[in-house]
Amino acid sequence: MNYQELADKIKVWAKELGFQKVGICDVDLKEHEAELQKWLDSGYHGSMDWMARHGMMRARPDELLPGTIRVISARMDYLPPEAQFASNLSNPNHAYISRYALGRDYHKLVRNQLKKLGQRIEAEVEQLGYRPFVDSAPILERPLAQKAGLGWSGKHSLILDKECGSWFFLGELLVDIPLPVDKPSENQCGACKACMTSCPTAAIVDEGIVDARRCISYLTIEFDGVIPEEFRKAMGNRIYGCDDCQLVCPWNRFADVTQQEDFYRRSCFQTPELVELFHWDETTFLKNMEGSPIRRIGHQQWLRNLSIALGNAPFSQQIIESLKSRKGLSELLDEHIDWAIEQQLAQVHEKNGIKIKHERLIRIVQKGLPRDA
Structure with missing residues (x-):
């Protein structure tokens, strides 16, 4: 088997399935284990107990699927046409909804396409152990994406690519064949701290470290309790998620609009009046x-x-x-x-x-x- 030729084919097939970029890496994430443990020990995961429940399995993909030796990391763009960032945020009578959630849920769509990719690889090699993941298992998807060359981890902790910014979803396909690995991406944030200084609740406590307990995305989506008063004014009209750290990022000037119509703004969010949604x-x-x-x-x-x-x-x-x-x-x-x-x-x-x-x-x-x- 010519695995380099196979890797080239995989990247072509991935684009045919709607992915904009694919990279391949090994499963060694040992260098991230201490950092993950420190983040958990600091309580930055808030009420997301599942983040700590699986321990270091998040940094060990081969424990999720025994026999795994490579991870195919895939990117799918989601920035909708007519994103209406500024006009939506500046109108206090309208609800601001994170741009990723304006259309259909991405989990099933991305996972199905990864499954199809696995099936095409299996047909080529005849025998393949594989499993797709899209936020569906304890796995460090961002370090894997960086290692696979899809981008670097910005100071807001999201993956950034110099050609498209950060408006994309990530998915992983774990496989048990020795594909050649891609070159990891290098950090290109430089001295820029726009994302850190623009966070409405100062949730980015250090470069690449987010305290979820202060993050508007966490508070409006993952947290189901009483939102602390200290954050309520800063939330403004953000009712589901927050994009502020991405909005100010210079690299997002290069982001492409998605071709996936499932991610377009649904009709009920064309003019999202707060009072109307509340009723x-x-x-x-x-x-x-x-x-x-x-x-x-x-x-x-x-x-x-x-x-x-x-x-x-x-x-x-x-x-x-x-x-x-x-x-x-x-x-x-x-x-x-x-x-x-x-x-x-x-x-x-x-x-x-x-x-x-x-x-x-x-x-x-x-x-x-x-x-x-």
């Missing part, structure tokens, strides 16, 4: 989010996230009435609704206070008195 009952939520990654957070968490966004929106009596209409569904939701109503009313009090101070200053000036009178 979805559970049946409507489940129907509209069919096939979406958002569906898995459930209706209560959806309303929780929207409550915070409504609290941060400009004052509106309609918002207050909408918030009150959801009271009593659960203690967790009530906690966030009460906070949101307080934020709305605080805007009225602040506005009235400024008005009173302004009127008092006018009277003082008209009377010719000192301004500190």
Whole structure:
């Protein structure tokens, strides 16, 4: 078997299946084990107990599939046309949803294409042990991607490629054949720290290290409890995920728009009014989010996230009435609704206070008195 020729074929087949880039690496991730353990010991994984449950298996792909000696790492772009980054974030009455979640859930699609790739390889070599993964097992996908030449780990911890930035999904195909490996990518972030300084909640605590407990993506997606008050104002109108660290990255100027229509913005998110989304009952939520990654957070968490966004929106009596209409569904939701109503009313009090101070200053000036009178 000419494995170099096979590797070349695999990369052609991968592109035919919708992947933009594929790389191959071995399974040795020992250099990342101490770093992973330190991250876990620091509690940066928050309530994601599954991150710690499997120990160092995440750095040992051959324990997931005995006999594995190579990992085929694949990239699929997801940046939708008309991403509307700035206009969406700057409109406080609209919901901001991470760009990866505007269309269909990527897990099944990417995994199916990886499975097809495995089947094509199997047909070529006649006997193959393989298994595809897309966030479906404890595996360090980003170090594998860097080792396979798909990009380097940026200071925000995401994989960056100089030709396309970071707007892409990753998937892995574990195989038991000795394919030639690709050259690892070299870090090209340099002195840039734009992602670190732009994080709304200062979740990037060091270069390449994210404290999930402070991350808006974690808080709105993975965390199902009471969101700490210290982060609520910073969340703004972000109701599902956060793209800020990617938005400011200079390398993302080179990102291509996805050709995969499944990742295009679905119609219900064309003009995502906060109040309208908040009025979805559970049946409507489940129907509209069919096939979406958002569906898995459930209706209560959806309303929780929207409550915070409504609290941060400009004052509106309609918002207050909408918030009150959801009271009593659960203690967790009530906690966030009460906070949101307080934020709305605080805007009225602040506005009235400024008005009173302004009127008092006018009277003082008209009377010719000192301004500190």
